[in-house]
Structure formats: structure tokens, C-alpha cells
Amino acid sequence: MQFVTAQSTAEAARLLAESGGAARVLAGGTDLLVQMKSGMVEPATIIDIKKIPGMMEITEEDGGYRIGAGVPGQMLGEHAGVVALWPGVVEGCELIGSTQVQGRCTMVGNLCNASPAADSVPPMVAANAVARIEGPDGSRDVPVADIPAGPGKLNLKPGELITSIFLPARPKRASDAYLRFIPRTEMDIAVASAAVSLELAEDGSIAHARVALGAVGPKVALVEDAARAIEGTTLDDAALDALMAACRAACSPINDKRGTVEFRTQVAGVLAKRAALIAKDRAGEKQ
Amino acid sequence: MKKIHVTTKVNGDEVEFLCPPEETLLDALRDRLGFSGAKEGCGTGDCGACSVTLNGRLVCSCLVLGAEAEGAEISTVEGLAHGGELHPLQQSFIDNAALQCGICTPGILVAAKALLERNPDPSDSEIRYWLAGNLCRCTGYDKIIKAVKIAAAEMRGETA
Ligand SMILES: Cc1cc2nc3c(=O)[nH]c(=O)nc-3n(C[C@H](O)[C@H](O)[C@H](O)COP(=O)(O)OP(=O)(O)OC[C@H]3O[C@@H](n4cnc5c(N)ncnc54)[C@H](O)[C@@H]3O)c2cc1C
Ligand code: FES
Ligand code: FES
Numbered sequence A: 001m002q003f004v005t006a007q008s009t010a011e012a013a014r015l016l017a018e019s020g021g022a023a024r025v026l027a028g029g030t031d032l033l034v035q036m037k038s039g040m041v042e043p044a045t046i047i048d049i050k051k052i053p054g055m056m057e058i059t060e061e062d063g064g065y066r067i068g069a070g071v072p073g074q075m076l077g078e079h080a081g082v083v084a085l086w087p088g089v090v091e092g093c094e095l096i097g098s099t100q101v102q103g104r105c106t107m108v109g110n111l112c113n114a115s116p117a118a119d120s121v122p123p124m125v126a127a128n129a130v131a132r133i134e135g136p137d138g139s140r141d142v143p144v145a146d147i148p149a150g151p152g153k154l155n156l157k158p159g160e161l162i163t164s165i166f167l168p169a170r171p172k173r174a175s176d177a178y179l180r181f182i183p184r185t186e187m188d189i190a191v192a193s194a195a196v197s198l199e200l201a202e203d204g205s206i207a208h209a210r211v212a213l214g215a216v217g218p219k220v221a222l223v224e225d226a227a228r229a230i231e232g233t234t235l236d237d238a239a240l241d242a243l244m245a246a247c248r249a250a251c252s253p254i255n256d257k258r259g260t261v262e263f264r265t266q267v268a269g270v271l272a273k274r275a276a277l278i279a280k281d282r283a284g285e286k287q
Numbered sequence B: 001m002k003k004i005h006v007t008t009k010v011n012g013d014e015v016e017f018l019c020p021p022e023e024t025l026l027d028a029l030r031d032r033l034g035f036s037g038a039k040e041g042c043g044t045g046d047c048g049a050c051s052v053t054l055n056g057r058l059v060c061s062c063l064v065l066g067a068e069a070e071g072a073e074i075s076t077v078e079g080l081a082h083g084g085e086l087h088p089l090q091q092s093f094i095d096n097a098a099l100q101c102g103i104c105t106p107g108i109l110v111a112a113k114a115l116l117e118r119n120p121d122p123s124d125s126e127i128r129y130w131l132a133g134n135l136c137r138c139t140g141y142d143k144i145i146k147a148v149k150i151a152a153a154e155m156r157g158e159t160a
Helices: A009-018 A032-037 A073-077 A080-085 A087-094 A107-112 A121-126 A224-230 A237-249 A261-285 B025-032 B088-095 B105-118 B124-130 B141-155
Strands: A002-005 A023-026 A045-048 A058-061 A064-068 A130-135 A138-143 A148-150 A161-167 A174-181 A192-200 A206-214 B004-010 B013-019 B051-054 B057-060 B073-075
Touching (some): A009 A023, A009 A045, A009 A161, A058 A080, A073 A087, A080 A087, A087 A107, A087 A192, A087 A261, A107 A121, A107 A161, A121 A174, A121 A192, A121 A206, A174 A261, A192 A261, A206 A261, A224 A237, A237 A261, B025 B051, B051 B105, B057 B105, B088 B141, B105 B124, B105 B141, B124 B141
Parallel strands (some): A002 A045, A023 A045, B004 B073
Antiparallel strands (some): A058 A064, A064 A161, A130 A138, A174 A192, A192 A206, B004 B013, B051 B073
């Protein structure tokens, strides 16, 4: 195995392309090193991207924030601006692992590991976050929702890597929330999860919403019907029932010892309802 | 296989070592530099016995490559005591019987020190969440939490 500290994204992309699939990007290493240890992956080359300029930075851009692909969860949680604008994304990212894992884990690594249960992905999808991709053909911007292709699979071309995530600007009375169910209180992988992002109208009703579910299908799902179910409402009981029904209709989970199909489907609806109520409270507090 | 030359700082002192590209920072610290305080409990990020700080952030050294330490600053449990004098956390763990076999202790001390640097007066539940990635199989967590609280109070100058 070879270890390279990439100095530029162009160098990282070139090494990835030349390797013909045998190279791996190293961000926080909290998935990659575990997989290498178990023999699940045996990369010929490891490309550390954290020393590329900008990778460890959070910068304001067009009223939103650009998060470098090396930024660990703990650093995201320390950024008052991101916490104020996108609290749901921050809480998803902060749920990843222990304090030690938080010192290293990145949102991009969480996304690129392509687990349907990845905790930062539903809130990024609900936020309509956009990934910036660099590759042999230059740079392109792709919504985070379009990156996962299935468990362990990504819609990235050979030689491509993600260099940052953009969390967009939003109106003042807007917020988001993320909830997951795990059998313990810490250090476990989501059995079902839900993220809700919403904007309030003048009258306090919901002007616009985005709802995303995790761990209840082969990839994180944006549930448009669930968003439509609460738009124009004040989250009265009928709207919340419709939200839960739409979420449950979108579930196609696996059955395993951590959760049955019925349980995951039921809980996904409940989590979406609770996340919607939290997001609305947070948005209301901002007026 | 080509070895990588790494220059880094451990507990303030500049050190260098040669390691193969896949070697973890934990193995480099223990086997090449003689810092055997960090332990390998699991090797997969679950137990926290290998905790060190890397550029000020608490990490599992089993999930860091030795090669990544180039130009970094690392702190290990060996850096806690000054001369012959134990750090208040170390003394508190002894005084309050917060260790039995001691395998988890170096990682817990490093993690607890990182917590108290951010939050000199943490609540029980803040300590429990912060240390959720540090497993102990023998002492039991109540004594560990208590020892951290007592050390924190002492470091704030509140008790004799
Ligand atoms: C103890 C422990 C607990 C955990 N708990 C959770 C949890 O609660 N929730 C959860 O969701 N996850 C959890 N994880 C998994 C892991 O920590 C997360 O998925 C984390 O976000 C991965 O980020 P990373 O930066 O460490 O990724 P890495 O391990 O560096 O990379 C992960 C994958 O993505 C690829 N990659 C990384 N960066 C890029 C890039 N910029 N462009 C293209 N590809 C890239 C890598 O090649 C690799 O295949 C846990 C892991 C451990 C060890
Ligand atoms: S040995 Fe590193 S976390 Fe267990
Ligand atoms: S004292 Fe033995 S594992 Fe904690």
C-alpha cells in the first residue's frame, strides 16, 4: 500500500483516476480504517485529502456555508453560524459516534460510505445541501440527495471526489431537526431516522418543507408526499397524521434483529412527526 | 514496502519515526516511540482505550494512520504528570478507586482532561456523554464519573 498526502484536489483526482478504482480517499478514516482492518477493503493507495487548502475550513458563501470535506463533526458543532442556520444538520452530524469519532468524522465521509443509516445524510438531503465534486473533467455541483446509488454505492465517476458541502441560505423563519431511533442512548447505528426542514409563512403556517428518511430503504429517501402533507398547515393533528402516513408509505426497510419491517416503518413516521414539531418550534423562535 | 518518514510532536517534544503506510498511530506510538500508555482494546474505534489528542482534538489513535501524524501535535497520557507529580485527574482516580485492571484508564484520563479543558465544571450527564466512547469492563462507571467530578472541583480550586 502507498500513502499520499495530496496537496491539491487536481492531484487527488489524478491519483484516483490513475488507480483504476484501487485508491481510496482518506478523510476522518473512521469508516475506512475499520474496513481496512477487517479486510473488507484493501486499497493500493490511500489519498489523505485533509492537507489540501480549504478542506478543514467552514466559509460563508451567499448567505449559506461551505463545509470543507475534512471538517470533523466536532468542529461543525463549534461553529455558531452553522448551528444557528442549520441546527438539524449539525445534530445529525454530532450523533455520529463518540467524542473520539467526532474529532475525526466528516459529513462527506458519512455520505461517501453510502450507508442507508448514515446520520448526517437525511438532514443534508432535507436541507437541499449540494456537494461539490472535482474530477478529471473538472468541477460539478450535485444535490446530496443524488449522490447515494444504494448501499455502498455512489453516483461518482472514476477519479471523482467531493471537496465540500454547501448548506444554502434560508429565510429567517426557517429551521430543521433530525431524530433517530437507536436501542441505546449513545454509540449505535440508526434503526430508523427522519429529518425535516421547513420555512414558515407570515401567518405561521408552513410555506415550504422537505422531509428525508434514513435506514428505511436502500438509500436515504426524500419523501415529497410527506412535505406536501404539511405545507399550508400549522401542523394540526390531521396534517401530522398525513405526514406520518406519507412517510410510512415511503418505507421499504430490511428486517433484521435490530428492527422488524413493521417497527422501522412505524417509528419512521413517529420520528418525522416529532422532527417536524421541533423544526417548527425552532423556526418560530426566530421571529 | 517503502517506509514513511514522519516528524511529529508528542507531549511537546519533537520525535521522528519510520513506519509502513498502513501502520496506525497507536502502533507507532507504542512500538516505535515507546509510548505504551495508549492501549489497544478493540482496534475499531469502539472502546477508547487508545485515546490521544491530535492537534487538540480527542481521537482514537487506532483509527489514525501513523503517516497522518506528520507535522501534528499529539498528547498522550504520558504527558499528564509533571516530573514526579501526578495530574489531579490521575491522583483522583487513585484516591477514589476509579480503576481496577487499568486498561481503560489512560484513555479515560486523556478524554477527561480534554473535557475539563473545554468545560471545567461538567455535570454528571455531560461527563457520561463525553466518555460514552470509553468502555470500562471492571471498575464500573459511577466511580469514574465521581473521580472526574472531584478532580474537576479540585482543579477549579474548590476543595482541599
Ligand atoms: C465507533 C464508531 C461509531 C460510529 N457511529 C456512527 C453513527 O452513530 N452514525 C453514523 O452515521 N456513522 C457512524 N460511524 C461511521 C463513521 O464514523 C461515519 O460514517 C463517518 O462520518 C465517516 O467519515 P470519515 O471522515 O471518517 O470517513 P472515511 O473513513 O475517511 O471515509 C469513508 C468512505 O468515504 C470515502 N470518502 C471520504 N471522503 C471522501 C471524499 N471527499 N470524496 C470521495 N470519497 C470520500 C472514503 O474513501 C471511504 O470509502 C461510526 C464509526 C465508528 C468507528
Ligand atoms: S483500540 Fe482504539 S477504540 Fe478500541
Ligand atoms: S479498569 Fe479494567 S477496564 Fe476499566
